[in-house]
Amino acid sequence: xxxxxxxxxxxxxxxxxxxxxxxxxxxxxxxxxxxxxxxxxxxxxxxxxxxxxxxxxxxxxxxxxxxxxxxxxxxxxxxxxxxxxxxxxxxxxxxxxxxxxxxxxxxxxxxxxxxxxxxxxxxxxxxxxxxxxxxxxxxxxxxxxxxxxxxxxxxxxxxxxxxxxxxxxxxxxxxxxxxxxxxxxxxxxxxxxxxxxxxxxxxxxxxxxxxxxxxxxxxxxxxxxxxxxxxxxxxxxxxxxxxxxxxxxxxxxxxxxxxxxxxxxxxxxxxxxxxxxxxxxxxxxxxxxxxxxxxxxxxxxxxxxxxxxxxxxxxxxxxxxxxxxxxxxxxxxxxxxxxxxxxxxxxxxxxxxxxxxxxxxxxxxxxxxxxxxxxxxxxxxxxxxxxxxxxxxxxxxxxxxxxxxxxxxxxxxxxxxxxxxxxxxxxxxxxxxxxxxxxxxxxxxxxxxxxxxxxxxxxxxxxxxxxxxxxxxxxxxxxx
Numbered sequence: 001x002x003x004x005x006x007x008x009x010x011x012x013x014x015x016x017x018x019x020x021x022x023x024x025x026x027x028x029x030x031x032x033x034x035x036x037x038x039x040x041x042x043x044x045x046x047x048x049x050x051x052x053x054x055x056x057x058x059x060x061x062x063x064x065x066x067x068x069x070x071x072x073x074x075x076x077x078x079x080x081x082x083x084x085x086x087x088x089x090x091x092x093x094x095x096x097x098x099x100x101x102x103x104x105x106x107x108x109x110x111x112x113x114x115x116x117x118x119x120x121x122x123x124x125x126x127x128x129x130x131x132x133x134x135x136x137x138x139x140x141x142x143x144x145x146x147x148x149x150x151x152x153x154x155x156x157x158x159x160x161x162x163x164x165x166x167x168x169x170x171x172x173x174x175x176x177x178x179x180x181x182x183x184x185x186x187x188x189x190x191x192x193x194x195x196x197x198x199x200x201x202x203x204x205x206x207x208x209x210x211x212x213x214x215x216x217x218x219x220x221x222x223x224x225x226x227x228x229x230x231x232x233x234x235x236x237x238x239x240x241x242x243x244x245x246x247x248x249x250x251x252x253x254x255x256x257x258x259x260x261x262x263x264x265x266x267x268x269x270x271x272x273x274x275x276x277x278x279x280x281x282x283x284x285x286x287x288x289x290x291x292x293x294x295x296x297x298x299x300x301x302x303x304x305x306x307x308x309x310x311x312x313x314x315x316x317x318x319x320x321x322x323x324x325x326x327x328x329x330x331x332x333x334x335x336x337x338x339x340x341x342x343x344x345x346x347x348x349x350x351x352x353x354x355x356x357x358x359x360x361x362x363x364x365x366x367x368x369x370x371x372x373x374x375x376x377x378x379x380x381x382x383x384x385x386x387x388x389x390x391x392x393x394x395x396x397x398x399x400x401x402x403x404x405x406x407x408x409x410x411x412x413x414x415x416x417x418x419x420x421x422x423x424x425x426x427x428x429x430x431x432x433x434x435x436x437x438x439x440x441x442x443x444x445x446x447x448x449x450x451x452x453x454x455x456x457x458x459x460x461x462x463x464x465x466x467x468x469x470x471x472x473x474x475x476x477x478x479x480x
Contacts, residue, residue, distance in 0.1 A: 013235050014142050016227055021135060022158040024087050024220035028131045029162025030170060031094045031213035035059075035121060036288050037170035038209050040295055041178075044425075046113045049292065053420020055118050056288070059125035060280075060413035064406035066129035068260075071402025074130065078230040079137035084221060086130025091217035093124040098210035105203055129402070132384065136401040141231040141239055146334055159377055160317025163287065165213075168310025173198070173212050177205035263403050268459045271452050272383050273407045275340060278449035279383070280411025282347055283376040285442050287313065289419055290369050293438070296429040305366040316370050320378030328382055335460055336382045341453035343375035348446035350375075354439035359432035372442075379449075384408060415441075 006014075039052045047055075074082035097120050103109035135158070172188035176198040185193065193199050198208060229235040263269045291309050294300035305312055324339045332338045350368040357364040384405045418441060424434040 010232070010237055013232075013237065017138065017142065017229060017235070018154060020220055020223040020227055021083065021138065022154065022161070024083065024217065024224055025131050025135055025158045026162035026165055027213055027216040027220060028087065028090055028128055029159065030165040031090050031124070031210075031217060032128050033163070033166035033287075034094070034170050034209050034213055035117070036291070037167065037174055038206060040171070040291060041174040041204070041209075042113075042206060047117075049423060049425065050420045051114045053416040055114065055121050056284075057413040057416035057420075058118060059121045060284075060409040060416060062122040063125040063129045064409040064413070066126045067133065067402025067406040070126075070129045071133050071400070074133045074137045074402075079134040079139075080224070080228045080230050082130045082137065083134035083224060083228065086127045086134060087217050087221045087224070089127030089130075090124055091214040091221065093120055093127060094210045094214040094217070096120055097124070098207035098214065101207040101210070105205075105207070132405050133402045136384075138228070138230055141233075146329065154321075157318055157321050159381065160314045160321060163317060164310040164314035165216075166310065167291070167313060168308065169212070170209060171310070173208050174206070177208045179204050260403060263400060268456050269400070269404065271456050273404055275344075275449050275452045276380070276383055276404055277407040277411040278344075278445040278452075279376055279380050280408035280413075281415045281445040282351070282372060282442055282449070283380065283408070284412045285415045285419060285438075286369050286372050286376075288416070289423070289438060293423075293432075293435055296424075297432050297435075298430060299362060303362060303366065305370065312370055313373055316374035317377040320374035320376075321381050323374075324378030324382050333460075335458060337453055337456035337459050339382055340379050341450055341457060343379050344446055344450035344453050346375045347372050348443060348450055351439050351442040351446050355436060355443065358435055358439060379453075380408065411445075 035052070035056060039047050039049075070082065070086075097117065100109070100111065100113075100116050100120065104111060104113075169188060169192075172186055173192050175185055175189040176193040176196075178199060179202055192208075192212070196208060196212070198205055231239055233239045263273065291300060291306055294303065294306040300306045320343070324343065328334060328336055328339050350371040353368040354365050354372075357368070384401060419438055422437045422441065423429070424431070428434045
């Protein structure tokens with residue numbers, strides 16, 4: 001099947017759809033992983049590692065189960081409205097988490113951070129669940145199957161920028177908001193201090209870790225309201241055949257129960273679900289715990305990788321996304337399995353290196369974490385962001401993506417509980433050799449992900465295997 005030739009005007013309008021949507025999704029990440037930042041700066045006095053793991057696990061499971069509701073809703077109401085609801089809800093709950101910390105510090109509120117954040121973070125993750133399904137639902141009508149490797153690059157780039165905002169900007173906000181700083185503030189910390197008037201108040205202003213992403217989400221909510229559109233037709237262009245398969249024989253939207261049954265009996269999508277469960281374990285098993293490990297052991301400040309953790313996740317995420325998307329479309333003819341298998345092989349080897357080098361060589365272990373982050377972002381973009389629509393179809397993209405992406409967060413929740421309880425505490429946490437069980441726990445999931453990816457090496461949507469007529473260039477319709 002050939003790729004339709006789009007005009008420059010169409011590509012520009014598609015970009016106008018994607019730029020604000022992409023940044024809104026990135027700041028949803030900032031409003032999701034700021035929990036990790038807050039744990040790092042508040043220490044064990046307000047939230048222990050086990051409590052952090054439990055809060056994030058419950059949030060992750062709420063995120064996963066919410067897809068059973070938000071996926072079909074996104075298919076029914078359209079990705080635009082779903083994204084506006086999700087973004088609006090997430091910014092409100094982030095504001096409430098900030099208010100909770102402000103009330104404890106300034107109004108004498110006697111509340112438990114663990115109990116209040118358990119509820120608020122779970123609510124936040126419900127609204128966060130609208131993000132990925134909205135993106136995939138809006139993406140489906142704008143991209144042909146043969147272009148979706150390119151989309152996986154865009155999706156991965158959104159994730160990468162989100163992680164950069166979450167960690168580097170998040171830690172910069174935390175640094176700027178300290179009552180006193182033992183080191184000279186970074187450039188970004190100075191920027192946040194100047195813009196929001198942070199620091200110098202005599203108390204750690206932890207609430208700004210939640211207020212800042214809420215403000216950024218509010219800004220992009222307004223931009224999306226005016227520019228985001230579900231389909232080319234809504235933007236004044238002709239809709240076209242995207243060449244995808246569908247879990248529905250007629251290509252129409254199905255009830256979520258039927259979509260679920262179709263997915264668990266689909267020879268490709270059921271394997272994708274299992275692979276993405278492993279992705280959740282590997283992705284968050286590194287992203288959350290490596291900066292916490294570095295802080296406990298004592299090398300977080302002064303080691304280039306952890307000093308620039310968000311930037312590292314951005315660069316590795318972009319590399320993984322571009323490499324995976326380009327190779328999938330150009331080398332493997334839009335098959336998604338080969339790159340997933342290759343990248344899971346890299347993850348398995350890297351987790352093994354971590355287990356061996358954690359207490360012996362800081363650079364080898366650090367580089368291994370970067371390779372895992374690069375690989376898992378590439379896999380997540382090409383499977384959750386692309387394969388679900390290739391095989392599920394545009395009409396059921398929200399429900400299909402929700403179920404598959406939900407598997408990522410089932411894996412995330414499981415690893416949060418396990419790693420939160422197997423990692424050392426107190427004085428024992430200062431010795432890196434006591435953290436060995438952490439990377440050892442990750443290795444089997446990398447092996448399982450590799451073997452499952454090999455099973456779908458040759459998978460392609462049925463329609464993509466059949467040459468069909470290429471639709472005419474979508475032309476702008478005056479007056480629409």
